[in-house]
Amino acid sequence: MHFLSLQSTLLLLTTAIALPCVSAAPQAVDSVTSDSASTSGGLLVRKEWRKLPKSDRLAYIQAIKCLQSKPGKTGGAYDGVRSRYDDFLAMHIIQTDFVHFNGQFLAWHRWLLQLWQQDLKNTCGFKGAIPYWDFTLDNTQAGFPKSPVFDNTYGFGGNGEFIADISDPVLFPVKTPTIMPGRTGGGCIDKGPFAGLVGNMGLGLNTSFSPNCVRRDFDPLFVSLTISPANVKTMWNAKTYDEFSVAIQGRSFDVAGLTIHAGLHLGIGGQVGDASDMYSSPADPLFYMIHGALDWAWDKWQRADWNKRKNAIGGPDVNFAYPFNFFGDIPYKNVTLDTPLDYPFFGKSIKIRDVMDTAALGYRYE
Numbered sequence: 001m002h003f004l005s006l007q008s009t010l011l012l013l014t015t016a017i018a019l020p021c022v023s024a025a026p027q028a029v030d031s032v033t034s035d036s037a038s039t040s041g042g043l044l045v046r047k048e049w050r051k052l053p054k055s056d057r058l059a060y061i062q063a064i065k066c067l068q069s070k071p072g073k074t075g076g077a078y079d080g081v082r083s084r085y086d087d088f089l090a091m092h093i094i095q096t097d098f099v100h101f102n103g104q105f106l107a108w109h110r111w112l113l114q115l116w117q118q119d120l121k122n123t124c125g126f127k128g129a130i131p132y133w134d135f136t137l138d139n140t141q142a143g144f145p146k147s148p149v150f151d152n153t154y155g156f157g158g159n160g161e162f163i164a165d166i167s168d169p170v171l172f173p174v175k176t177p178t179i180m181p182g183r184t185g186g187g188c189i190d191k192g193p194f195a196g197l198v199g200n201m202g203l204g205l206n207t208s209f210s211p212n213c214v215r216r217d218f219d220p221l222f223v224s225l226t227i228s229p230a231n232v233k234t235m236w237n238a239k240t241y242d243e244f245s246v247a248i249q250g251r252s253f254d255v256a257g258l259t260i261h262a263g264l265h266l267g268i269g270g271q272v273g274d275a276s277d278m279y280s281s282p283a284d285p286l287f288y289m290i291h292g293a294l295d296w297a298w299d300k301w302q303r304a305d306w307n308k309r310k311n312a313i314g315g316p317d318v319n320f321a322y323p324f325n326f327f328g329d330i331p332y333k334n335v336t337l338d339t340p341l342d343y344p345f346f347g348k349s350i351k352i353r354d355v356m357d358t359a360a361l362g363y364r365y366e
Contacts, residue, residue, distance in 0.1 A: 044117075044129035044363040046292070049155075050148045051366065052131055057154045060131060061193050064285050066124035074345045080201035080209040084123055088116060089199070090207050091344055093279045097205075098342070100278060101249055101324035103315025103335030106298050107352045109291045114361055115346050116288060129363055132292035135264060139227040144220040144267065145184075149289060150192075156286050157192020159185040159218040166272050174204065175271050178253055178262075182221030183270040188213035194285060202280025214284050217270025225255055226263030235260060235297065236304075241312040244301055246323055248294060253326055260297070264290040296365050299358050313337055313352055 049057065064085070072081035078090040092112070099108040113130065120126035138147040150158040163186035166172045189197050197214040201207050231247065238244035251257040258266070269276025274284045281287050302309040314334060316322060321332035337353035358364055 042362075043359060045366050046129045046132050046296070046363055047366045048134045049131045049289070050137070054154045056128060057131075059126070059128060061156070063120045063124045063126035064288075065193065066126075067120060070123055077345065078201070078207040080207050082200050082209075084119065086200050087345070088112075088119075089201055089280060089282045091346060092282045093201060093205060093207055094344060095342065096279045097319060099319075101319045101326075102321065103245065103313065103317060104339060104341060104352070105249060105315075106245065106294065107313070107355050108341050110295050110298070110355045110358075110361075111341060111343065111350060113288065113291055113295055114355075115343060117363075130288065130292060132296040132365060133289045134296070135227055135260070135293045136232055139223055139229075139232070139263075141182075141220040141224040144223045145218055149286070152192040155192065156289070157189055157194050158216070160189060160216040160273065161185065161187030163187055163272075172272050176266065176269075176276050178255060178258065178266065180217075180219045180222055180266065180271045181225070181255060183217050183219045183272075185217040185270060186215060186272050188215055189284075197284075199274055199280060199283030202274070202283055203277050205279050215273045216268055216275065216284070217273035219267055219270045222255065222270075223263050223267035226258045226267070227260055231259050231263075236301065238301065240314070241309070242314045242323065244298070245315050248297065249324065251323075261290075261294060264293060295358075299365055302356075310356060311337060311353075313356070 047056075052060075068083050068085040070084040072083050072085075072087045074087045074090055075081040078086075078094075081087055081090055095108070099105055117126075117130045120130070133149055138144050138149070145159065147155075149155050152158065162184055166175065166186055189195055194214070198211045199214050200209060200211050202210065203212065235244065235247040238247050246259075248260050250259045250262050265281060266276050268284070268286055268290075269281070275281050275286055275290070277283075281290075302312070313336065316324070316332035317335050317339060318330065318332045320327055321330050335352065337351065337356070339352050340349045341352060341355070342349045355361065
């Protein structure tokens with residue numbers, strides 16, 4: 001993966017070019033139902049993965065596979081688009097440099113999840129609310145790989161096969177510069193509902209057609225260090241939005257400075273997996289579980305002191321500016337509630353103020 005200019009040599013999230021695999025044939029399901037469509041006060045209720053009935057877990061997975069089977073709408077703009085699922089991947093690739101390590105990060109991804117949920121419904125007839133992942137239940141070295149999120153039947157499948165030698169510059173031309181302390185995979189997804197999944201774009205800032213098998217490279221030790229009880233406590237105890245945002249996004253690219261967001265992405269993607277790619281991580285469907293987890297955390301933090309936090313926002317309007325100035329100081333302005341959020345080919349721009357309240361968006365967390 002590549003950052004622009006000064007970011008090009010220091011990356012938090014990266015990926016590895018992989019030999020193409022035979023793509024898992026997405027099941028062409030036109031309508032999937034789920035009991036998770038239960039409402040409370042007219043709001044859809046997003047439930048934690050392990051609290052969903054198994055039938056609802058399967059319904060959500062089938063809805064994703066349905067989206068992967070439907071034709072894309074943005075192929076005229078992005079050569080690599082082959083499916084509606086790819087439309088989301090392309091949008092994230094293009095917008096990455098404007099919505100990470102800055103003040104827009106949580107708000108932009110909140111609306112992305114809303115667009116995702118709407119498209120699952122409108123394109124594939126999904127009746128439910130998308131789930132979330134309580135990462136605090138899976139943040140130990142022993143517990144992480146055993147999470148029901150990774151179940152091969154009622155989850156997203158688990159790790160790739162372990163590849164000890166990732167030095168081949170053809171197979172692995174780019175790796176995260178963070179030295180992963182305990183990687184355990186590196187191979188293509190070969191079990192579960194997404195076995196053989198191919199990402200059509202990436203890796204990095206690339207929307208051309210470049211099919212590559214989606215890899216996973218779990219690092220449970222890294223998860224235990226970055227989503228540690230101490231880091232989780234710092235997140236919940238944050239007094240301001242700025243403090244909360246840093247607790248989520250991290251303080252540096254060293255393991256000691258990485259926190260919740262990186263813990264989830266790199267915990268799954270490791271040194272060479274797709275989830276570790278800052279641009280094309282949505283190639284792995286676990287991307288939406290990761291950001292469901294972060295949105296749940298933000299909403300929970302907001303509602304712990306709602307009157308003070310319902311409009312609390314802050315941070316730089318450009319990535320890698322203070323307090324994320326990992327490469328030195330660069331000019332920036334503070335974001336406000338009127339800062340725009342862009343989603344090319346997915347509708348008009350909105351403002352941060354439009355996504356501050358999940359209830360106003362029609363959902364809540366259980």
